[in-house]
Amino acid sequence: MTEAASGRPLLDASGVAKRFGAVVALKDASLTVAAGEIVALMGANGAGKSTFVKILTGALRPDAGHIHLDGQDRRFASPAQARRSGIMPVYQEPSLIPDLDVADNLRLVDVPVEPFRHWINELGIADLRLDDPIAHLPLATLRILDLALTLAKEPKVLMLDEMTAALPTDLVERVLTVIRAQADAGRSVIYISHRFAEIARVCDRASVLRDGVTVGDFTIEPGIEEKIVELMLGGVPTRIEASGTRARDSAAAAATPRLQVRGIGAGSKLADVSFDLHKGEVLGVVALEGQGQDELFDVLAGFRRARSGTIEVDGKPASFGHPADAIARGLTLVPGDRKDALLMLRSVRENIALPQLAHPSKWGAIPMRREAARVADAVERLQIDMRAQAEVRRLSGGNQQKVTIGRWVAAGVETLLLFDPTRGIDVRTKHQIYPLLRELAGQGASILFYTSELDEVALACDRAIVIFGGRVVDVIEASQASEQNLMRAAYGLTEVERQPSATEAQP
Amino acid sequence: MATPVETISPLQYVTRIIRENPVIPLILLLCALVALLEGLQPGIFNERWVGNTIRFAIPLAMLAACQTLTMLTGGIDLSAGVVATVSAFVVATLTPLVGGPAAIVLALVPAVLMGLVNGFGVGICRVHPLIMTLGTGLIGTGCLQVYQRYVINTGSEIPGFFEFLGTGRTFGMPNALYLFVPFAILILWGLRRTGFGRLLYALGANENATRLSGVRSWQVLMALYTLVGLIAGITGLLYVGIIRAPSLSLANSLMLPSVAAAVIGGTSIFGGRGSYSGTIVGALILTVLGTLLTLLQIPEGARRLLFGAIILAVTAVYVRITDQS
Amino acid sequence: MTRFLTRHSWSLGLFAILVILLVATRIIQPNFGASGLDSLARAALPFAFATIGMGIVVIAGGIDLSVASIMAVAGVIAALLMQQMGDASAGLVVLIVLLAGVTMGAINGLLIVLTRVPDIVVTLAMLFVWEGVALLILNAPGGTAAPWLRALVVGGVTIPGLPPELTAWLPRAFVVLVAFTLIIWLPLRRSKLGLSIYAIGSDQNAAFRSGVPIGLTRVAAYAFAGLFAALGGLSITLSTGIGEPIAGPYLLASVAAVVLGGISLTGGRGGLLGPIIAVFILRTLRLDLTLLSVDPNVTTIIEGIIMVAVVMIGGLLAMRGPR
Amino acid sequence: QEYTIGVSNTVQGNGWREEMICAIKAQALDSGLVSSLNIAHRNTDAAGQLEDIRNLIQAGVDAIVVNPANPEGINAAVKEATDAGIIVVAVDQAVTEPSAYVLSNNQEEYGYLGAKWLFEQIGGEGSVVYMRGAAGASADDDRDKGFKRALAEFPGVKVAQEVFTGWQQDQGKQQILDYLATGIPFDGVWTSGIDNVIVDAFVESDAPLVPIVGADNAGFVGQLASVDGLVGAAVTNPGSIGGAGVTLALQILEGNAPADKTVLVAPELWDNVSDEGKAKIAEAQNPNLDPEWPVSVSIPDFTTYTTEEIIACKGPGE
Ligand SMILES: Nc1ncnc2c1ncn2[C@@H]1O[C@H](COP(=O)(O)OP(=O)(O)OP(=O)(O)O)[C@@H](O)[C@H]1O
Ligand SMILES: Nc1ncnc2c1ncn2[C@@H]1O[C@H](COP(=O)(O)OP(=O)(O)OP(=O)(O)O)[C@@H](O)[C@H]1O
Ligand SMILES: [Mg+2]
Numbered sequence A: 001m002t003e004a005a006s007g008r009p010l011l012d013a014s015g016v017a018k019r020f021g022a023v024v025a026l027k028d029a030s031l032t033v034a035a036g037e038i039v040a041l042m043g044a045n046g047a048g049k050s051t052f053v054k055i056l057t058g059a060l061r062p063d064a065g066h067i068h069l070d071g072q073d074r075r076f077a078s079p080a081q082a083r084r085s086g087i088m089p090v091y092q093e094p095s096l097i098p099d100l101d102v103a104d105n106l107r108l109v110d111v112p113v114e115p116f117r118h119w120i121n122e123l124g125i126a127d128l129r130l131d132d133p134i135a136h137l138p139l140a141t142l143r144i145l146d147l148a149l150t151l152a153k154e155p156k157v158l159m160l161d162e163m164t165a166a167l168p169t170d171l172v173e174r175v176l177t178v179i180r181a182q183a184d185a186g187r188s189v190i191y192i193s194h195r196f197a198e199i200a201r202v203c204d205r206a207s208v209l210r211d212g213v214t215v216g217d218f219t220i221e222p223g224i225e226e227k228i229v230e231l232m233l234g235g236v237p238t239r240i241e242a243s244g245t246r247a248r249d250s251a252a253a254a255a256t257p258r259l260q261v262r263g264i265g266a267g268s269k270l271a272d273v274s275f276d277l278h279k280g281e282v283l284g285v286v287a288l289e290g291q292g293q294d295e296l297f298d299v300l301a302g303f304r305r306a307r308s309g310t311i312e313v314d315g316k317p318a319s320f321g322h323p324a325d326a327i328a329r330g331l332t333l334v335p336g337d338r339k340d341a342l343l344m345l346r347s348v349r350e351n352i353a354l355p356q357l358a359h360p361s362k363w364g365a366i367p368m369r370r371e372a373a374r375v376a377d378a379v380e381r382l383q384i385d386m387r388a389q390a391e392v393r394r395l396s397g398g399n400q401q402k403v404t405i406g407r408w409v410a411a412g413v414e415t416l417l418l419f420d421p422t423r424g425i426d427v428r429t430k431h432q433i434y435p436l437l438r439e440l441a442g443q444g445a446s447i448l449f450y451t452s453e454l455d456e457v458a459l460a461c462d463r464a465i466v467i468f469g470g471r472v473v474d475v476i477e478a479s480q481a482s483e484q485n486l487m488r489a490a491y492g493l494t495e496v497e498r499q500p501s502a503t504e505a506q507p
Numbered sequence B: 001m002a003t004p005v006e007t008i009s010p011l012q013y014v015t016r017i018i019r020e021n022p023v024i025p026l027i028l029l030l031c032a033l034v035a036l037l038e039g040l041q042p043g044i045f046n047e048r049w050v051g052n053t054i055r056f057a058i059p060l061a062m063l064a065a066c067q068t069l070t071m072l073t074g075g076i077d078l079s080a081g082v083v084a085t086v087s088a089f090v091v092a093t094l095t096p097l098v099g100g101p102a103a104i105v106l107a108l109v110p111a112v113l114m115g116l117v118n119g120f121g122v123g124i125c126r127v128h129p130l131i132m133t134l135g136t137g138l139i140g141t142g143c144l145q146v147y148q149r150y151v152i153n154t155g156s157e158i159p160g161f162f163e164f165l166g167t168g169r170t171f172g173m174p175n176a177l178y179l180f181v182p183f184a185i186l187i188l189w190g191l192r193r194t195g196f197g198r199l200l201y202a203l204g205a206n207e208n209a210t211r212l213s214g215v216r217s218w219q220v221l222m223a224l225y226t227l228v229g230l231i232a233g234i235t236g237l238l239y240v241g242i243i244r245a246p247s248l249s250l251a252n253s254l255m256l257p258s259v260a261a262a263v264i265g266g267t268s269i270f271g272g273r274g275s276y277s278g279t280i281v282g283a284l285i286l287t288v289l290g291t292l293l294t295l296l297q298i299p300e301g302a303r304r305l306l307f308g309a310i311i312l313a314v315t316a317v318y319v320r321i322t323d324q325s
Numbered sequence C: 001m002t003r004f005l006t007r008h009s010w011s012l013g014l015f016a017i018l019v020i021l022l023v024a025t026r027i028i029q030p031n032f033g034a035s036g037l038d039s040l041a042r043a044a045l046p047f048a049f050a051t052i053g054m055g056i057v058v059i060a061g062g063i064d065l066s067v068a069s070i071m072a073v074a075g076v077i078a079a080l081l082m083q084q085m086g087d088a089s090a091g092l093v094v095l096i097v098l099l100a101g102v103t104m105g106a107i108n109g110l111l112i113v114l115t116r117v118p119d120i121v122v123t124l125a126m127l128f129v130w131e132g133v134a135l136l137i138l139n140a141p142g143g144t145a146a147p148w149l150r151a152l153v154v155g156g157v158t159i160p161g162l163p164p165e166l167t168a169w170l171p172r173a174f175v176v177l178v179a180f181t182l183i184i185w186l187p188l189r190r191s192k193l194g195l196s197i198y199a200i201g202s203d204q205n206a207a208f209r210s211g212v213p214i215g216l217t218r219v220a221a222y223a224f225a226g227l228f229a230a231l232g233g234l235s236i237t238l239s240t241g242i243g244e245p246i247a248g249p250y251l252l253a254s255v256a257a258v259v260l261g262g263i264s265l266t267g268g269r270g271g272l273l274g275p276i277i278a279v280f281i282l283r284t285l286r287l288d289l290t291l292l293s294v295d296p297n298v299t300t301i302i303e304g305i306i307m308v309a310v311v312m313i314g315g316l317l318a319m320r321g322p323r
Numbered sequence D: 001q002e003y004t005i006g007v008s009n010t011v012q013g014n015g016w017r018e019e020m021i022c023a024i025k026a027q028a029l030d031s032g033l034v035s036s037l038n039i040a041h042r043n044t045d046a047a048g049q050l051e052d053i054r055n056l057i058q059a060g061v062d063a064i065v066v067n068p069a070n071p072e073g074i075n076a077a078v079k080e081a082t083d084a085g086i087i088v089v090a091v092d093q094a095v096t097e098p099s100a101y102v103l104s105n106n107q108e109e110y111g112y113l114g115a116k117w118l119f120e121q122i123g124g125e126g127s128v129v130y131m132r133g134a135a136g137a138s139a140d141d142d143r144d145k146g147f148k149r150a151l152a153e154f155p156g157v158k159v160a161q162e163v164f165t166g167w168q169q170d171q172g173k174q175q176i177l178d179y180l181a182t183g184i185p186f187d188g189v190w191t192s193g194i195d196n197v198i199v200d201a202f203v204e205s206d207a208p209l210v211p212i213v214g215a216d217n218a219g220f221v222g223q224l225a226s227v228d229g230l231v232g233a234a235v236t237n238p239g240s241i242g243g244a245g246v247t248l249a250l251q252i253l254e255g256n257a258p259a260d261k262t263v264l265v266a267p268e269l270w271d272n273v274s275d276e277g278k279a280k281i282a283e284a285q286n287p288n289l290d291p292e293w294p295v296s297v298s299i300p301d302f303t304t305y306t307t308e309e310i311i312a313c314k315g316p317g318e
């Protein structure tokens, strides 16, 4: 263990244990953080990070363990109590009240408006109105509001649980800058993320959790990543490499595309998007937050109707009034939020078999054997951890994600629409998912793959379209898909280059 | 990636068994209530009493099936009592006019119709089931009132088949079991082993996810509420066979107990969780509890107070041991 | 301005319906005037209080199936105490009754929090319990109500110094309703407790993480519901002059008015203005149907159809609006 | 001269009340003096009835026939009505407001008469099951007073079991079956009008019949004549009192107000033991009538409609 630079720890937790029913989430977790320090809490999916944060902030009661704050033994009965002691979290899920507007949310937690405004500006949300109802704001904005709210209360210890997972790159930058400044001002930060780049940039130390046990504590220095990953995963090789083979042949490209999208517009954000998705292709979609990608996926999946444009599937025009219509034409969606896709109270089997029962003709007796075989096959292919299979909510995040994909694998996938499927998933699971996508594509499936992590384009895609301002501004081949290129395009810079006259016309 | 607990104490073992078979504690409770009753009224636990208890628990359990099925999707059917009453009244007043079989068919028409309307409101107009079924219940009552004016002088007669089911006995057990046993098996099997049953759970667990999987929820809800209307109608026919006195409010008093039976039986009012076996035991518990309180020599106020308190206590204990929260 | 309009569009729509109904009443019965408004307001009083109580718990994400029973308990306590303690201490009786209402509501809330059984189940059980309590207090209608209290909700408002023609059309019962609602609800709504009530109804998890004391807030919401139910029960006793141990038809009516008034049954959304207007709409509707001497059985059907139709149309409108 | 008459009733959905409404309609039609009826007929409490009466006042009716939810709760509105010059006739139950006319079934006497017959029938010795109506209802309370009065006269009689049927057929049947199953012997049953299901319960469970007191509902009166070994008595409680109320209201409107504001209709008792009772029962048979309807569809001296007219249930203008 390395002792923190500034001496005595501000927060010191040790021997924390927590069990949910038969599953042990935490066995022996410990963590120290000193004033002015940023500590990364790392661990694979299901290692117990969120549970740990919840215990530290009083949202869950530990079964065992000690928490010392400023040298005093403390046990918080509620987040409210923890807050009063200066321990303030930004949880993995937004904590704002959806039906109240921003101002009421501030009053609810006694946050003064001025500092809040200051942080909102600092974090780069410009056009926020205090009478906007929370339910109408996009997820990324909510995450920022959560953070600003917390910062405005001047926390002693700030805990961020995967708060950058749903943020576009530009906002991540600002968040990192802000929390570094916080630490420099003498506050402590506990930072959870699956992204090494972020951790390397701002964290001083990293504490690694595996299967509910704290297995190591390192000072962040160049080259430490390898070691952390090894500890985190318990010895699985994880060099980040392009996986799988590109199976796209030029003949397929020439044939009728599986999906031909022309001039699709919807809502206020999606203006005019056109692209072709071929058989056997993984097409990446890259965009900053709120460029219309949500609407695009919703339209393709039949969740909302397009305002304009046409969709052709296998050369035949298609129009979807309901997800069932899209599924009938082979278009299936894995949404960004697992909670939208899973029956948390039901078993893995029921979740995977669900699409098979959708049509009224399938409402009769279930062919139990055939179903079991199908499900077993999907579980096998995705290596889903079946120990907590009776209720999906007891699975860890990564395994839940696999179940949402497994559902369509079991159903026989044709066109898969993946909306940020690796959000908040650990490296090992990610590296199980990429080859799977390649494999599915190799078997003739077409995959549209939106990702907020730019390095994934090179890892899993054949090509990527870049959407900015509701339009496709660039198409980049995988070989050219360096993060820099993608980033430039995502900020709409390439478009500007292509249309110099348009920019000149502006003052 | 967390480790399951390896060593299990006997207590934990018992807890786990109970958790996985939540009907067991209910059955134990039922036995305890019967024992208490026998203690208070020695000799009451005889064939005749058991038969009667089952006979009165059956319509309650059938009406509670309506609640269980709808509650699985996060709904409720407050019109079930009215539907049953309508069917019962219609069949009793039409039998003298058109004969038993035709009357049975005609009596089920309004039941299915009200179910369809409920399904339309809940499934297509997305009205909250509580308010939708409340409204159709009102409309149904009004229509029944209008209808009854035209059949004042027809007298009343119960179709022989339902009189046989309602009042007859075979080996001491009520003939209503001839209807109920197949019915219960069908529901139990249907919920576990049919696509429709699974979809009910799915809708209650997460409607959005169900939609995403290609399910058109309005289809499921329309079918569900229509089915439930039919079940309530059949319950009405059986009930009028048991009571043999059609009245304009015959089954209305079963309404709240039917919700209570489903809830005591462990069906979550928020959907996605529950089973019909629990509901059946719940109906039996309520029936025995009713007898117990009737035979206690206490003021009526105290009786109702106890009834409410016991329902609450049972549900609270049940929620604890099955860890639903 | 447009924001205000969209936010309150449902209430405004309801208000328009109410105005249309009142105009229709005037057309059907040209003599309809101050006394008509007065009887309308008096009839609406218990319904409105029940609806407000129900509205608060529904906003908090719950439901209270025991409102009508609590009203019965409050009514019989009031009638019995006023009989025993005499007219002079009627003011004290009112306080006792309100306190009893708060206590009953708080017991409901506490049981929900402590047993972790869903609201609808707990209050269903408590429906029987409070009904039993009412019967234990008074096993048949009886008791009295102090005449001076009864006079408080009868007739039009008279303000010293103003000519009576100016204020006489305004029913006192209506003023009482508005006064109690404003005195209790307005400060509550703006307070942190009020926000917390909305918060736990909107998203309980988020509220918990934001540091809202969930249990306490829920108990408070039910206690307020109990308070308004007690006001409802009291107003029944004042209008009838006796206490009735059997609960009136206020449960279903209040649920209906709450939903018609634009409070979402899933909690967190809506205000109390809409539901109160909805109560008046339902009362005026009954008046009009009586004035038109519509067949009473058809009246039931019409009331049911209107209730279902309005909510259905609301549902369809909501679907056509933003997703 | 044609009048409009308002009606207010607070229980919907039981045969007795439906008969009352039909009697009102039939009598109004038959009298030829009523141009329209304005009926408020729903399930509600006294407060709701206040609303209904005030609505009827707004509608400008000439007279109101009301079946009060309870004797005191609606006095305020009754006073307002009579102050406005409207004739108010309370039927079935009295109201204590002195400006109203009362044409009422005597509920206390109803309870007393049946109980006394029953206690005499069992020889003044033994135990009876006492099946009351709805807890907290004032009619039930009045009947209870009568029952208790009779009980006091027969010190040898005990109440084996007191239950509230809530005036619900299914409740009553289940309760008596439960009690039969206990095997505790008893000698008679007094019911508050939930009667034919009680006889059914005895017959279905092959229990030896005991004397049963019920009301003059068509179903029970039929059983009194047809069920082997049944000894019982029906106490009349005519729903047609509503029709009588219309007649009284019209008499007053026409200027023929009775000297006394209160007219009590005394209940009769028809047993199937005495010859006189048997004759009444035989005469009252009407197997076609809804079994929940009282067979006494008319009240001599008050109602003028025929049985066909009340069954047609049509009022003026329908
Ligand atoms: N309510 C619960 N009941 C049973 N088991 C649970 C429950 N919540 C979590 N677990 C289990 O505890 C373990 C730790 O879960 P936790 O969500 O804390 O992990 P995590 O580190 O946040 O992982 P991820 O990165 O996937 O979010 C997992 O194996 C999970 O299955
Ligand atoms: N108050 C609570 N009581 C019981 N269990 C809780 C409570 N709050 C959260 N949990 C459980 O803790 C677990 C961890 O939640 P979390 O949101 O971190 O999971 P996740 O979805 O796996 O996260 P990720 O986004 O990292 O994949 C969940 O399984 C959840 O059921
Ligand atoms: Mg996590």
Ligand SMILES: [Mg+2]
Pocket: A046, A050, A396, A397
């Ligand atoms: Mg997690």
